[in-house]
Amino acid sequence: MVKQSIFGRIAQLAKANINSILDNAEDPQKMLDQMVRDYTNNIAEAESAVAQTIGNLRMLEDDYNEDIKNAQDWGNKALAASRKADEYRSGGDAADAQKFDNLAKVALQRQMASENEARSAEPNIASQTEVVSKLKTGLDQMKGKLNELTSKRNELVARSKTAAAQTQVNDAIKSLDFMDPTSEVGRFEEKIRREEAKVRGQQELASSSLDAQFNQLEDLGEQVEIEARLAALKNGGAKPALGAGSGQNSSSTVDEAEFDKL
DSSP states (O other): OHHHHHHHHHHHHHTOOHHHHHHTOSSHHHHHHHHHHHHHHHHHHHHHHHHHHHHHHHHHHHHHHHHHHHHHHHHHHHHHHHHHHHHHHHTTOHHHHHHHHHHHHHHHHHHHHHHHHHHHHHHHHHHHHHHHHHHHHHHHHHHHHHHHHHHHHHHHHHHHHHHHHHHHHHHHHHHHHHSOHHHHHHHHHHHHHHHHHHHHHHHHHHHHHHHHHHHHHHHHHHHHHHHHHHHHHHHHOOOOOTTTTTTOOGGGOOOHHHHHHO
């Protein structure tokens, strides 16, 4: 019963239409995963059953070959005993001749028994040989189906990943359609230009303001020095300090002709 069950299962799985099964499946990938597992388990079970069937067939064949060999051996022994009986009969020894004729008959009887055993085993051997042949063919077909299943599963997984990646790309493209990247870059560049112009203006303003402040400080220092020296002259005729007035610009110098009048 076990062998027949395995044989029937092998035949059924080997004839399975994978494409039709997948077309009717709600989740083809899960269906393929399950089918791969089922096929793998059934192949392992089938291989065990086929190995056992082959082993039984080889035992039948060994017994058959042994019966054939025994039949041949008993036939040779019967022939040898018959020839020995003829020799004794030619020599006038009827008793020994009868004895070896009886041995030849026993050998022939055993030869016939061995031949009958071999003959009765032939149908069983032929049947088991056919079963083993079909099991091997079915097993090879199952392995081919398993390879087909595995290939389809890998293809389906790859296509699924590709579709998911394409969906992400499409979503990204759609998001870019709502937000033009070139316009964003242009606005950002314009903002940077305004900031750069503002910095240049601030630098220019700071530079001019500092120059004016330094000039004012120089003029103020010069006037303070002049007033101080004039006050010193009036109070006691103190001489101006050496080097005083150095660095004064030409706009504050008194006309030389005025000094000549003094």
